[in-house]
Amino acid sequence: MSKAGRKLWRRFILLAIAFGLVIFSALFFWARVNYPSYAKDFYISHKWGERDQAVLLKTQIADYSQYELNPAFEHRYVQLNQSEDWQIPTALIEDLPTQASLIIDLECWGSKYWPVYRSAPLGAVSEGVYDQKIIQLADMLASLKQEVYLNFNPQMEVPGRFFPWQEYPSVYIDAYRHVQALIKSKAPSVKMLWSPAGYPGLEEYYPGSDYVDALSITLIAHSEIPLEVYPKMKLEDEVYRRLHRLRFFNHECLVLAGQYDDLSPELWQSQIAFQKANPQLYNRQYFEHLETKVAEDSLFHLGVYDPDRKLDDLAGINAEHLFINLATYKKEGFFEELEKVKQNGRELILTLETIEDRNFERDDQCLEKLLNGEYDPELEELLDSLQHFPRQIYLRFSQEMEIPIERYPWQSKDPKLYIDAYRYLMLRAEKAIPNILKVWGPAGDRGSLEWYPGSDQVDYISIAIYGLPDKNITDPTQQEQFAQIYRRKSWRMRQAPEPIFITEFGVKGPEDFQEQWLLKAAETIKSAEEIAGINYFNMHDVPKAWGDIAPPDWSVEAQTYRNFIKALDRP
Structure with missing residues (x-):
């Protein structure tokens, strides 16, 4: 055999041995009891x-x-x-x-x-x-x-x-x-x-x-x-x-x-x-597992957060969502926006946040200050302004508290501190406003119920449903469907008895993709009797929360939301 032939033969033998070892290892790990x-x-x-x-x-x-x-x-x-x-x-x-x-x-x-x-x-x-x-x-x-x-x-x-x-x-x-x-x-x-x-x-x-x-x-x-x-x-x-x-x-x-x-x-x-x-x-x-509460009325609450008022003229919308910061709302046009909600004849979903102090600086002691009465003047004036609001008010306080991040200054805090602050606010609100319903608003993430404030101070549970599971995803088709997210988050709430009010939901992407996502969402909402209301977030997210990444834009055209309302078909 030539030198080249012997070299080729040795390579063949080595490859055969290596292949045999691979097969032996696979069989060993597959078959061993x-x-x-x-x-x-x-x-x-x-x-x-x-x-x-x-x-x-x-x-x-x-x-x-x-x-x-x-x-x-x-x-x-x-x-x-x-x-x-x-x-x-x-x-x-x-x-x-x-x-x-x-x-x-x-x-x-x-x-x-x-x-x-x-x-x-x-x-x-x-x-x-x-x-x-x-x-x-x-x-x-x-x-x-x-x-x-x-x-x-x-x-x-x-x-x-x-x-x-x-x-x-x-x-x-x-x-x-x-x-x-x-x-x-x-x-x-x-x-x-x-x-x-x-x-x-x-x-x-x-x-x-x-x-x-x-x-x-x-x-x-x-x-x-x-x-x-x-x-x-x-x-x-x-x-x-x-x-x-x-x-x-x-x-x-x-x-x-x-x-x-x-x-x-x-x-x-x-x-x-x-x-x-x-x-x-x-x-x-x-906190004992109670019989599931039913909504206060049979009306399905269909709302929007629409600060640019692109959806103002749509029929079927019966609620509007406003976000305010407790320490600064008087300087940010709240009373003007409240008047527009009255003129539209709609219910009010009011999310009361405690992000910034009176100097518009992030307030990392916001919950402590609320409990100490530092923001009582602003709170009392706010409650006075809402006393004669002609329709139902849904008051939600400092949302998504359970997520272990620090986007909001009330996140990653002791549950007792948050619960005490929530109850401080709601006990005062229910005394001052006859037509108020109290909304507890976790994101619906793992461990939400640590922050549950007690059935005596919760009328609705609010969860947030956004299609984007990861902020680094740029392909809109990789977003989760509404049904998948809702099943996961509503399951986490099953120890609490209150009906669900989805006060934030949205999807990003091309308009045709958004419409199909919303139409599928309507199918889920129609079949879930525990959902008492839903509110679309018709705007881009807050830029500073996304760092160097462009914030997702959840907003849709009026025709897209009109088609969603038609598909939803809930009185």
Whole structure:
């Protein structure tokens, strides 16, 4: 064989070996069985390294009066996959302390094959794929004399897919309820433990009071550590915020120490005292799940924010939206605009913001100043001017408070501070103005309900629906459809009973694209009886909020909005 031939042959051999290694690796990772692991760990020496302290808060959320530091629990866990040749080991319930309650973490993973082992298993749970093993577990637990808590797929609300069951709210709830039914059918004394980490947005995953016996949170769970959307806080603040997120749920709560070392008695005594001292935040009558409220009247409220008055002459519009800054509204033509709304014979949607002080400077202490009475003169004059407005007034205060940014000076603040300021304003407004309805206006983002001010001071919930999911998107066809956004945001509001008033929505792009988007939106609005009103934002966004990027222009021509009104066809 020639020298060139030998060289070519060596290359062929090397390529063949490399190809063989690739095939072998693929087959190995595809076919190797991932049998579920099993481990026994004493209480909170958990598999992901949580520490060995905990607190059991007794009675109910928003009315804690007792606590127990480091309660007697034994904590064990079992992981299931879909392998048929594996059974739950009896060691799971052997050598149990006789005086301790038992917590079993039940984790349902994916297929036994590696590429899909971490795939979402929740659909398979609801379809019964794991039923045989879950029933086997229930039979084992039914034989125990100890108090038993079953914890199904914890930390489900944390984004990032650290676990394969994270970020699927409705699917998770279906799976949880399926497991609960199986367990209760065989072991009715077992308590179902719902265990979010305590991360913002946990309420989206709540299975319902009929399915949950107790709940648990963790002070910085392992799956949260890589996330940077929300800042890490000192221990007392983490405890406050995580308990605050649970105020809609009426269950005893087990708090796991997570990444913190010291859960002192003083910490829990101060938390109990704080909740008792703030009934406006924690009085159960404001936060227990109530029957859904209905709108005050049957009229569908169709409004516009249209400062250039391009849509002034359209029939069918019965409300106008004005935005004002509390400290400076008298200098910015508010009374003239109010008179135009009166002349048009329309209802008033009034968003009262606290962006700037009297010198037109950003007011980062706006909520504190409102509560201290610094803006009482402006507030009283405003309420006086609205007393004789002939039609309905919808008052919305400092919107989108839950987004963890600082576009507005009231964002990224303590929920208590915002709620106190909201209630301060609304309590005064309802005394001064007979025809006022109070609108709480989150964007509808994750964790909105932390800022819910209580059912006694909310008549409508307002959410914002804009097609643009990311400000860097320049192609208008990449915008989300109205229905997709509405499903996501309205789901987050399901623990609150008020009807929805969408006081801001818009879409950018060519006129024909905007019209098609709006016509599809009309289909969703017609079918959603809980939507009591909607208001289009007919203007470009505020330039300074977009930095070097041109602000999106949501405005449409009169004919486009006329076609939307016709398609909407709601009286």
